[in-house]
Amino acid sequence: MNSLGILAHGPTPCPRPWADDPYTEAMRTGSGPLWLRREDGHRQRLDLERWFAPPDQADWTLLSRCLRRGLPTLDIGCGPGRLVAELQTCGLPALGVDITHTAVSRTRGMGGNALCRSVFDRLPRENRWGTALLADGNLGIGGDPSALLRRAAELLCHDGVLLVEVEPGDLDERVTVAVEDASGRSGPTFPWARLGAPATVRCALLAGFAPIDAWDCRDRHFLALRR
Known part of the structure; x- marks a missing residue:
């Protein structure tokens, strides 16, 4: 048991995308490259090098906002954990x-607390998280940003804040993808989404959020949404 009152190990999920494909091997070895490959053949490279590195300047624009709020923070789709581990190192x-x-x-x-669960599974502290993160493209989880934002609202406390990384421009893309490695090996297909700030705000308003801040850093783009 740890300071958040959770068990050290969560339930074992059934095989699914991101858990039964080249991404699993990349998480084990700490190396890539990897891409998200769409059905039309277009590929988007995943930024594994940044995910495995210490938090950079753009990451710190997220972390500093979490630390200023000083409230328990949920990192949705934490990957190898650079953000949640840094927050805990700072005492949050x-x-x-x-x-x-x-x-x-x-x-x-x-040294970070983490559970092997989907954001749509039952989670600790539901309706009590002060801040939540959707960084590194994780607004695409499930391919339905509206459903994901509604779920985030359920997890946050009254006046909780969701910090979201978005795509540049007025993008609103819903696609089917698979994770692919340099050899061409790929895992199962799954729905994904990529949204710019305007589309994210439209979905957020319907999910009960109000935009309170927007900023850019090192060619990355972010929004703060208050429940």
Whole structure:
């Protein structure tokens, strides 16, 4: 048991995208490259090098907002855990959730609290998180940003804040993708989404959020949404 009152190990999920594909191996080895490959053949490279590195200047624009609020923080889709581990190093209660066992193991190895669960599973502290993070493209989880934002609202406390990384421009893209490695090996297909700030705000308003801030740093784009 830890400071958030959660067990050190969550339930074992059934095989699913991100947990039964080349992403699992990348989380184990700490190396890539990897891409999200769409059905039309277009590929988007995943920024594994940044995910495995210490938080950079753009990451710190997120972390500093969490630390200023001083409230327990949930990192949705925490990956190898650089954000949640840094928050805990700074003394802030935090929890990462990710469906990939190897990602959760890496997070725990860095000293971060993490559970191997989907954001749509039952989670600790529902309706009591002060801040939540959707960084590194995780607004795409499930391919339905509206459903994901509604779920985030359920997890946050009254006046809780969701910090979201968005795509540049007025993008609103819903696609089917698979994770692919350099050899061409890929995992199962799954729905994904990529939204710019205007589309994210439209979905957020319907989910009960109000935009309170927007900023850019190092070619990355962010919004703060208050429940």
